[in-house]
Amino acid sequence: MQRVLxxxxxxxxxxxxxxxxxxxxxxxxxxRYECFYFAADWHALTSEYRDPLVIQETMGEMFxxxxxxxxxxxxxxxxxxxxxxxxxxxxLLLSMITPLGWLERNPTYKEQQEELKGRDLGTYxxxxxxxxxxxxxxxYKAHYVPVGKDQLPHLEITREIARRFAFLYxxxxxxxxxxxxxxxxxxxxxxxxxxxxxxxxxxxADPPEVIAQKVSQMFTDPQRGRxxxxxxxxxxxVFTLHKIYSPPETLREIxxxxxxxxxxxxxxxxxxxxxxxxxxxxxxxxxxxxLGRLSEVRDIVEEGSARARRVASATMEEVREAMGMAW
Ligand code: TRP
Ligand code: SF4
Numbered sequence: 436m437q438r439v440l441x442x443x444x445x446x447x448x449x450x451x452x453x454x455x456x457x458x459x460x461x462x463x464x465x466x467r468y469e470c471f472y473f474a475a476d477w478h479a480l481t482s483e484y485r486d487p488l489v490i491q492e493t494m495g496e497m498f499x500x501x502x503x504x505x506x507x508x509x510x511x512x513x514x515x516x517x518x519x520x521x522x523x524x525x526x527l528l529l530s531m532i533t534p535l536g537w538l539e540r541n542p543t544y545k546e547q548q549e550e551l552k553g554r555d556l557g558t559y560x561x562x563x564x565x566x567x568x569x570x571x572x573x574x575y576k577a578h579y580v581p582v583g584k585d586q587l588p589h590l591e592i593t594r595e596i597a598r599r600f601a602f603l604y605x606x607x608x609x610x611x612x613x614x615x616x617x618x619x620x621x622x623x624x625x626x627x628x629x630x631x632x633x634x635x636x637x638x639x640a641d642p643p644e645v646i647a648q649k650v651s652q653m654f655t656d657p658q659r660g661r662x663x664x665x666x667x668x669x670x671x672x673v674f675t676l677h678k679i680y681s682p683p684e685t686l687r688e689i690x691x692x693x694x695x696x697x698x699x700x701x702x703x704x705x706x707x708x709x710x711x712x713x714x715x716x717x718x719x720x721x722x723x724x725x726l727g728r729l730s731e732v733r734d735i736v737e738e739g740s741a742r743a744r745r746v747a748s749a750t751m752e753e754v755r756e757a758m759g760m761a762w
Pocket of ligand 2 (some may be wrong): 584655656659664667668672673674687693698699700701702704
């Protein structure tokens with residue numbers, strides 16, 4: 436079976452954007468591939484090193500979320516990056532052969548520094564972020580890496596490093612390919628892409644009252660100032676969410692009624708809240724289940740990390756051999 440690998444930085448709570456953009460895809464991939472999913476806590480540290488507590492605080496709930504959406508530890512290997520020290524060794528060895536220019540030219544390097552200003556990201560560790568990511572991927576000889584578009588430059592660097600390794604020594608790693616996620620775009624409360632940093636997110640952990648409150652604040656068609664103005668569902672983020680959570684009949688009805696001012700935004704939002712809460716209810720039930728059994732969750736992750744370590748250490752033997760570090 437071909438191998439899939441992906442990671443997520445534990446830097447905050449999980450929201451609906453993660454659910455539809457990442458987890459539902461991860462869950463599906465389990466049917467066809469041998470999957471490795473991990474918490475990239477060292478990557479989180481590259482930006483959170485001043486207040487690293489957020490990493491520990493987020494990690495447990497992140498795994499709870501994975502299990503609750505159906506990432507199945509019987510099928511997939513779930514682990515913590517820093518519990519598999521081999522990633523650090525491969526990162527070091529790959530850093531010997533990675534030209535500085537590849538890292539300095541990396542577009543996400545400059546973008547992230549711009550975006551996360553207020554933090555000093557002028558560190559050695561942050562520059563090496565893609566080398567660590569390459570180590571994560573190559574150490575499992577992954578064939579496919581499900582990622583968003585923003586991660587494509589990192590994957591390209593991974594492929595270049597794999598080729599350079601093969602050129603300098605011998606082929607140990609297959610060249611991994613990106614699996615671009617065809618996910619619905621999930622708008623936040625303000626209509627921009629849902630993101631923690633925009634403070635516009637609906638979280639998996641939000642109780643129904645909070646969801647109702649957030650939905651009631653959502654931006655709608657800006658041209659629909661009054662209840663009697665007709666609206667345009669195609670420019671309304673409430674409608675975009677309806678497309679995810681409401682059945683086709685409801686969609687058709689809202690589409691029609693909105694255009695002739697037959698339904699008001701308050702009622703439309705009330706329907707969305709109901710459908711969204713119903714959709715999340717079973718997931719939230721499973722979250723509560725796992726949150727009450729955090730030590731079992733920890734056991735699952737420990738077992739996964741042990742399994743990951745076996746694969747990683749076998750690869751490292753080959754790498755040391757190839758690089759003349761096997762005396
Ligand atoms: N950089 C990725 C992100 O921010 C997280 C990540 C770290 C990752 N290592 C990885 C993703 C390896 C895929 C494969 O989303
Ligand atoms: Fe958007 Fe619904 Fe209002 Fe139409 S009725 S503008 S779809 S919130």
